[in-house]
Amino acid sequence: MEAPTGTEEEEEERGNGFSVSAEERDRWIDRAMHMAQEALESGEVPVGCLMVYNNQMVGMGRNEVNETKNATRHAEMVAIDQVLNWCLRRSKNPAEVFQRTVLYVTVEPCIMCAAALRIMRIPLVVYGCQNERFGGCGSVLNISSDDLPNTGTAFQCIPGHRAKEAVEMLKTFYKQENPNAPQSKVRKLNGHKR
Amino acid sequence: MKKMEQVHCPGDQHGEGNLVPDPELSSWEALPVLPDHQTQGVELVWAYAIPVLDKKKTSRLVKEVSAIYPLVGQGHLKRVRACPDKTSPHALEILLCLASQGGDTVEGVRPLSELLPSGQIDWSDLGEPYLVHVPAHPPFTRAQFEEAKLHWPTVFHENKHISNALQGLLFSKEDKAKMQIYMEKAIHTARQGAERGMKAVGAVVVDPATEVVLAVGHDCSNASNPLLHATMVCIDLIAQRQGRGAYSFNAYPACTISPSGDRAIPLPAKSIQPGVVRKYESRQDGLPYICTGYDLYVTSEPCVMCAMALVHSRIQRVFYGASSPDGALGTRYKIHSKEDLNHHFEVFRGILGTECCSLDQKKQGQQCVSSQL
Ligand SMILES: [Zn+2]
Numbered sequence: 001m002e003a004p005t006g007t008e009e010e011e012e013e014r015g016n017g018f019s020v021s022a023e024e025r026d027r028w029i030d031r032a033m034h035m036a037q038e039a040l041e042s043g044e045v046p047v048g049c050l051m052v053y054n055n056q057m058v059g060m061g062r063n064e065v066n067e068t069k070n071a072t073r074h075a076e077m078v079a080i081d082q083v084l085n086w087c088l089r090r091s092k093n094p095a096e097v098f099q100r101t102v103l104y105v106t107v108e109p110c111i112m113c114a115a116a117l118r119i120m121r122i123p124l125v126v127y128g129c130q131n132e133r134f135g136g137c138g139s140v141l142n143i144s145s146d147d148l149p150n151t152g153t154a155f156q157c158i159p160g161h162r163a164k165e166a167v168e169m170l171k172t173f174y175k176q177e178n179p180n181a182p183q184s185k186v187r188k189l190n191g192h193k194r
Numbered sequence: 195m196k197k198m199e200q201v202h203c204p205g206d207q208h209g210e211g212n213l214v215p216d217p218e219l220s221s222w223e224a225l226p227v228l229p230d231h232q233t234q235g236v237e238l239v240w241a242y243a244i245p246v247l248d249k250k251k252t253s254r255l256v257k258e259v260s261a262i263y264p265l266v267g268q269g270h271l272k273r274v275r276a277c278p279d280k281t282s283p284h285a286l287e288i289l290l291c292l293a294s295q296g297g298d299t300v301e302g303v304r305p306l307s308e309l310l311p312s313g314q315i316d317w318s319d320l321g322e323p324y325l326v327h328v329p330a331h332p333p334f335t336r337a338q339f340e341e342a343k344l345h346w347p348t349v350f351h352e353n354k355h356i357s358n359a360l361q362g363l364l365f366s367k368e369d370k371a372k373m374q375i376y377m378e379k380a381i382h383t384a385r386q387g388a389e390r391g392m393k394a395v396g397a398v399v400v401d402p403a404t405e406v407v408l409a410v411g412h413d414c415s416n417a418s419n420p421l422l423h424a425t426m427v428c429i430d431l432i433a434q435r436q437g438r439g440a441y442s443f444n445a446y447p448a449c450t451i452s453p454s455g456d457r458a459i460p461l462p463a464k465s466i467q468p469g470v471v472r473k474y475e476s477r478q479d480g481l482p483y484i485c486t487g488y489d490l491y492v493t494s495e496p497c498v499m500c501a502m503a504l505v506h507s508r509i510q511r512v513f514y515g516a517s518s519p520d521g522a523l524g525t526r527y528k529i530h531s532k533e534d535l536n537h538h539f540e541v542f543r544g545i546l547g548t549e550c551c552s553l554d555q556k557k558q559g560q561q562c563v564s565s566q567l
């Protein structure tokens with residue numbers, strides 16, 4: 001989905017009192033797409049994400065499940081830890097930073113990551129395609145907006161940015177993940193490469 | 195919708211908050227948290243039934259009708275029933291097919307000529323079709339069966355596992371004694387965490403086949419990492435036991451792992467759940483997939499993040515003590531049995547419920563919330 005061109009003021013989208021311009025959105029989601037493409041080329045799940053605070057990238061991530069043998073190491077969880085480290089190094093209060101941080105991710109966050117984003121109180125998530133299997137922002141459950149008073153705060157989503165490209169990358173990946181398909185070299189390296 | 199009810203902790207009702215575990219094990223029950231379709235009332239759908247005018251022709255008609263409408267996926271519905279209306283001129287009726295579903299409403303009744311085009315079957319022995327309500331799914335429990343057969347005769351293959359679970363017959367006294375030991379360990383760890391200023395939540399991962407406690411952890415969340423809930427800590431500890439992991443828990447000596455043995459050759463199953471065949475989902479490197487085959491004992495019901503982390507990790511069973519207000523394994527969601535997800539696991543609540551509730555209350559100063567089955 002490409003937004004029609006117009007002035008930045010007209011294009012602003014708001015999430016929990018937080019807004020980003022169309023120009024910003026396009027720039028950051030473009031970088032996330034590049035990361036996903038890189039992941040695909042090195043045989044990883046093609047999901048790229050980055051976290052932007054004050055117009056600055058403070059964290060980025062890609063799936064590290066194989067590397068860590070920890071099934072919770074999704075791109076978003078990795079990026080959250082990077083932002084926490086960024087805060088630590090600069091003696092910033094993480095709560096204040098996360099409340100003004102936007103997540104750009106190529107695929108709708110899963111149920112687990114959506115809950116983690118709530119707990120971190122991230123106000124806004126810009127994403128590409130739907131996550132039909134695990135999606136927590138509407139596809140399987142609506143964790144992003146459900147009334148969960150003890151699980152952080154709800155967040156706003158702006159879906160559909162370059163969704164087609166993101167879907168194509170996933171399809172390509174799952175084709176090579178097909179257990180009936182002959183094992184490719186890329187697949188075997190999967191567990192040991194970032 | 196499921197009925198939700200706020201109940202007090204068992205201990206609150208006596209107003210004493212006695213923390214000494216009952217040696218007779220009589221103070222707690224492991225209550226199954228079943229998917230809604232196994233516990234709720236019977237869901238009904240519309241179907242067409244046709245009166246049989248000549249009783250002697252019934253078996254031939256059933257054969258012919260079954261050939262045209264095989265009722266695939268409705269194997270729980272019997273084909274013929276005695277007409278419930280005793281004043282009716284005919285005694286039997288045949289179930290033909292499901293009516294096209296458009297929510298709660300159905301388009302007008304379709305005539306016999308449309309449902310059974312001429313030439314396929316001899317109409318002279320059949321009356322005009324009419325709509326009846328039939329159970330949409332096979333009944334899982336006896337209660338569901340009793341309700342289902344009021345609408346249409348239904349086949350019932352009792353699911354022993356579910357009915358035993360509902361009657362509290364799944365676990366022997368010996369099983370419960372083991373479960374109590376694991377949960378006591380989780381409670382002890384929760385207290386150790388609380389002493390260091392953490393939220394009083396503890397968790398233990400057990401391999402039920404070997405009865406080895408693999409990992410013990412407490413909630414380590416704080417301002418510098420708000421996501422280290424006890425379950426997330428345990429999942430990473432299991433990864434560490436397999437030589438990897440993402441965090442260091444050196445600052446929390448109560449978070450520990452047992453030394454890793456040779457996991458490629460599991461010991462003969464001494465599983466506390468009879469009749470379950472352990473199967474490992476293999477990873478590319480031949481190791482079992484992260485938490486496959488393992489049980490988690492956790493003092494309070496996992497949140498959405500932790501519950502989904504357990505799906506991703508392929509846990510086998512979860513036992514928790516106290517329910518949580520936003521809990522995702524029974525209270526707000528039943529993520530462990532959500533049909534769209536690729537992995538499901540069993541959940542039991544109430545293990546040392548009173549003691550686990552007290553842990554929670556100390557921290558939150560609020561009453562425990564439990565969902566009634
Ligand atoms: Zn995720």
Ligand SMILES: [Zn+2]
Binds near residue numbers: 423424496498500
């Ligand atoms: Zn949690």
